[in-house]
Amino acid sequence: MMKTLxxxxxxxxxxxxxxGFFAGREHDSFFWHRIPSMEAVFGILGTLILIxxxxxxxxxxxxxxxxxx
Amino acid sequence: MIKPIPPAFLFIFGTLFIPxxxxxxxxxxxxxxxxxxxxxxxxxxxxxxxxYPFLNNDLIxxxxxxxxxVVGYIFILIGFLAIxxxxxxxxxxxxxxxxxxxxxxxxxxxxxxxxxxxxFWEIMAVSGVLLIWYHRGKESLDAGFxxxxxxxxxxxxxxxxILIHAYSTGSMxxxxxxxxxxxxFILIGFxxxxxxxxxxxxxxxxYSEGTVTGxxxxxxxxxxxxxxxxxxxxxxxxxxxxxxGVMALYGVIFALLQNDTRKLLSYHxxxxxxxxxxxxxxxxxxxxxxxxAHLFNHILYKSLLFMCMGSVIYMTGKRKLTELGGLARxxxxxxxxxxxxSLSISGAPGFNGFVSKGMVLSSVVEAHKPILxxxxxxxxxxxxxxxxxxxxxxxFTKNETIETKEVPWNMQLAMGVTALLCIFYGxxxxxxxxxxxxxxxxxxxxxxxxxxxxxxxxxxxxxxxIMVQGAFxxxxxxxxxxxxxxxxxxxxxxxxxxxxFNGLRLRVQTLFSRRIDGVVRFSKNPLLIFERIITxxxxxxxxxxxxxxxxxxxxxxIYNENWYRKPMGLGVLLAIxxxxxxxxxxxxxxxxx
Numbered sequence: 001m002m003k004t005l006x007x008x009x010x011x012x013x014x015x016x017x018x019x020g021f022f023a024g025r026e027h028d029s030f031f032w033h034r035i036p037s038m039e040a041v042f043g044i045l046g047t048l049i050l051i052x053x054x055x056x057x058x059x060x061x062x063x064x065x066x067x068x069x
Numbered sequence: 070m071i072k073p074i075p076p077a078f079l080f081i082f083g084t085l086f087i088p089x090x091x092x093x094x095x096x097x098x099x100x101x102x103x104x105x106x107x108x109x110x111x112x113x114x115x116x117x118x119x120x121y122p123f124l125n126n127d128l129i130x131x132x133x134x135x136x137x138x139v140v141g142y143i144f145i146l147i148g149f150l151a152i153x154x155x156x157x158x159x160x161x162x163x164x165x166x167x168x169x170x171x172x173x174x175x176x177x178x179x180x181x182x183x184x185x186x187x188x189f190w191e192i193m194a195v196s197g198v199l200l201i202w203y204h205r206g207k208e209s210l211d212a213g214f215x216x217x218x219x220x221x222x223x224x225x226x227x228x229x230x231i232l233i234h235a236y237s238t239g240s241m242x243x244x245x246x247x248x249x250x251x252x253x254f255i256l257i258g259f260x261x262x263x264x265x266x267x268x269x270x271x272x273x274x275x276y277s278e279g280t281v282t283g284x285x286x287x288x289x290x291x292x293x294x295x296x297x298x299x300x301x302x303x304x305x306x307x308x309x310x311x312x313x314g315v316m317a318l319y320g321v322i323f324a325l326l327q328n329d330t331r332k333l334l335s336y337h338x339x340x341x342x343x344x345x346x347x348x349x350x351x352x353x354x355x356x357x358x359x360x361x362a363h364l365f366n367h368i369l370y371k372s373l374l375f376m377c378m379g380s381v382i383y384m385t386g387k388r389k390l391t392e393l394g395g396l397a398r399x400x401x402x403x404x405x406x407x408x409x410x411s412l413s414i415s416g417a418p419g420f421n422g423f424v425s426k427g428m429v430l431s432s433v434v435e436a437h438k439p440i441l442x443x444x445x446x447x448x449x450x451x452x453x454x455x456x457x458x459x460x461x462x463x464x465f466t467k468n469e470t471i472e473t474k475e476v477p478w479n480m481q482l483a484m485g486v487t488a489l490l491c492i493f494y495g496x497x498x499x500x501x502x503x504x505x506x507x508x509x510x511x512x513x514x515x516x517x518x519x520x521x522x523x524x525x526x527x528x529x530x531x532x533x534x535i536m537v538q539g540a541f542x543x544x545x546x547x548x549x550x551x552x553x554x555x556x557x558x559x560x561x562x563x564x565x566x567x568x569x570f571n572g573l574r575l576r577v578q579t580l581f582s583r584r585i586d587g588v589v590r591f592s593k594n595p596l597l598i599f600e601r602i603i604t605x606x607x608x609x610x611x612x613x614x615x616x617x618x619x620x621x622x623x624x625x626x627i628y629n630e631n632w633y634r635k636p637m638g639l640g641v642l643l644a645i646x647x648x649x650x651x652x653x654x655x656x657x658x659x660x661x662x
Contacts, residue, residue, distance in 0.1 A: 006535050013528035016521060023521040027434045030442070039522040043529030046450030051540045054325045061549040062326065068547075068556065 016040065073113045075131040075179055076106040076145065077189065080172030084165045096156045099164060103149035106175075110141050118181070126241065129181025136361065136506040140178050140297050143365045144171065147289050147372050147487075154376050154483035155282030166199035167286050174290035178297055182241040183231040186298070190227065190262075194220035197291055200283030201275050212278035215552070219261060219271040227258025246302045256303060263295030263346060264339045265312055266319050270552035273323075273335035277388075281379040284331060288375045289368050292338055296345045296364050300506075305352025310436075313347025314444035316340065321451030323550065325458070328389045328543045330378045333459060334371070337414065340448055341367045347445060348429040351436045354507035359428030362501055366421035366494060370413035373487040377407040380476040380484070381463060387471070390459070390543035394468030400475050404464045406484040411456035413491040416449060418523055421494035424501070424514040431512070450530050457534055458541045 020037030027033045035041075083102040090098045115138065119131030148171040158164065173196060176189030194217070201213040234251035235241055246252040261268040276287050303309050320340025327333035345367070348360025380403045381396060382388050397404045413420040416427070426449065433442045475481060494501050502510040534541065591597055 009528060009531050009535065013525075013532050016525045016528055019521055020525055023517045026516055026518040026522070027431070029434050029437060030439045033434075037525060039525040040529045042446055043450060043526040043531075044533055046447050046526075047454060047530045047533040049447065050322065050325060050451045050454065051537065053322050055540070057322060057548065058326055061553075062544075063547050063549060065545060065547050067549070 013040070073109050073117060073119075073131075075119050075176065076109050076141065077130070077172045077176035077179065079106045079109060080148075080168045080175065081192075084168040084172070087164050087168065088161050099152050099156065100149060102168070103145055103152060107142075107145045107149070110138070110145060113138065120181075126184065127182065128185045129242075130176070130185055131179045132181030132243075133179065134506075135504075135508075136297070136300060137178050139361060139365065139504040139506065140293070141175060142504065143368050144175055144178065144290065144293075146490075147368050148286075150483045150487050151282070151285045151289065151372060151376075153486075154285055154379075154480050156479040157477050158280075158282055160203065162199070163203050163280060163283065166196050166203065167283070169196035170200060170286055170290060174294050177294045181243055183234065183243055184241055186243055187224075187228060187231055190258075190294075191224055193291060193294065194224060197275075197287060200287055201279045203283060204278055204280045209278040212274050216271045216275035219268070223258045223261030223268070225258075226254045226261070230254030230256075230258060243298075243301060245304065252303075256309075259295055259298050259302070260312075261295075262291050263299060264292055264316065264342055265346075266315055266339075267551035267554075269316070269320075269339050270550050270555065272339060273332050273550070274552060276335040276338070276375075277329055277331040279331075281383045285372050285375045285379060288334070288338060288371050292342045293345075293364050293368060296342060296349060296360065299346060300349045300357055300360060304349055304357055306350055308350070310347050310350025310352075310356075310433075310438065310441060313343045313345070313350055314441045314448075316343030316346060317448035318343075318444050318451070321448045321455060323548060324455045325451060325541065326548045328391055328545060330381065330388055330390060330393070330459065330463065331375070333390075333455065334374050334378060337374075337452065337455065338371060340452065341371065341414065343448065344426060344429045344445060347441060348432055351432045351438070353432055353436055355428060355435060355512070356432035358505045358507050358510055358512075359425060359432050361505060362428055362498075363422075363425035365501055365504075366413065366425045366491070369487055369491050369494070370410045370420075370422060373406055373410040373484060373491065374414065376480065376484045376487065377403050377410060378463075380480055383480070384473045384476055385471055389545070390462040391545055393463045393471070394466035395464070395471060396468075396473070397464040399471070399473050400464075402475055402481045402484060404460075406488045407460055407464065409488040409491055411460050413495065415453040415456055415527065416523060417527065418515070418520045419492070419495050421491050421498070421501075423495060423523065424498040424512075427514050427519055428512055446526075450526060453527050453530050454534055454541065457531065458543070462543055 017037045017040055020040065025033055032038050079102055086098065087095070113131075113133045115134045117131060117133040118129065121128045121130060152164075152167065155163070155167065169192060173189045173192035177186055177193065180186035180189055197220075198213045198217050201209055201216060203209075230251045230253070231241075233249075233254065234246070237249070237251060246255060257268070261271075264272045272292070276284050279287050299309060317340050320336045320338070320343060324333050324336035324340065327336060341363070345360040345363045348356040348358075348363060350356070351360075378388075380400065381393065384400065385393070385396070387393055409420065413422040416422040430442060430445055433445060498512075498514060502512065
């Protein structure tokens, strides 16, 4: 079940890259608006950046539950 | 023609009648107040006023325009649904606190002057604390006190700002503020309720400790009144717009690390309110419309999320992701509602969040603020990841230790209706557009590029989530926030006050009290001086001080002050009588004058 779901997500993700080339542009203000399927890159990079930031935060601020007691 | 009255009064005075009803009649009464308030609001048109003269000033309890109307509609609508969700609660106090909370929030929305706004603002803070304290237990009590302290700080700042503003401008009318000391203090007061970083810590702290139903109410009102007053007084301020971006990202990063489900949701309030604040801060009509549309939609999906997690806690008694799992089959309605809410908050096409989030992002691009766009886009990715994590670890991971069933009918109905509204406003956003403050709203949310772009964003974020799922797995623990610094500071102040200052005071007091005790003893009965002299010279003459006098028995001191002491009540009675006579003279004098 989970494996099928993962395959579907993967295939759809690849398909949307190609569809993105024909979808047109909503905005044209900054350079990234002019790159086709840029949102896919945002999705990947964004996730990696968030993992990185949350790991750093965890290193600094993650404590035991009874920290304040 | 029936003249509408401030809807705040319906809830606030409606509180008084709650204990009079029992059983189904009580449920009917609780729901009917919201219905009457909605009809009352429906009868209002922009320009309606309700002014009460007070001490040479006008208290404007009702000032209706398109902005207050749209917020008023959603406040009452969700008030009805949250009351429906909490019908099974037997404690009148909880219903009363909720009524006061809804009423005071509506009071803030429709207040036309700063004085009445401040009064409702404070009622809102106090009634909000009650919704936390009713959960009972040490954690709730402590969190409630921290909530109260923070709001006292915010309220004080707001009051200072209002007083400076009134003194410098002579006006108390709520409206756009210029850069000044007054506006700075007012912004801090508003910012605290809106969960500006770093004044936001009361939110995840308090909302995660509220009652199951109380947190649903809490998730709706306080922060949204904050956004509303920002839209009214600080629209178009760059500082506010960028604060929105910071809030959006900050909330998401902290949410990703949470193990407590309601704490996770609370950090997402900070994040989502960030979008609203950004829209309002941009200040152009699309931004304000986007911010208010997001406020409207956020109230629906966030209250739904709190309902869902409240249902999970209500049925299982568990609130941590590490303890949950496998509930999809046992609580299908809650699971489905949570999926709808998660897709809505993530901004998936077909759900309400998609429309309003797109409006805010478009306004940011239109205002040419690239950094803000990147911050909000990154927050959008984080929101999707966070709710994938929440749904996965609550409903779909294997956990055979939990045996439970679906929640009572009223909770299911409330979740069902709220979920349907999330979908309705997603597929038919025009129903919301006609309510927005700036008309006409020329937004086309379902453009091909927007839909495809959003799907791409989610799918590729999903692919990375699947690949590095371990990075998102929940862990037992606590993430320190800015409240760490507050707690350390206040502990320092408490130490300084207790050990240093109080210790010094005690030493000085002991030193003086010894001297004073001697003086007091002799002044009470100067004959003691002779007694002392005699006992000094003749230490064996003890019988000297052991004869009975008025008010003392043998063996007690000669003079007993308790004999002459009157009851305290007599003093209070005399004070009241004195006050009454004084009042009487004052009234007679003013009548004659």
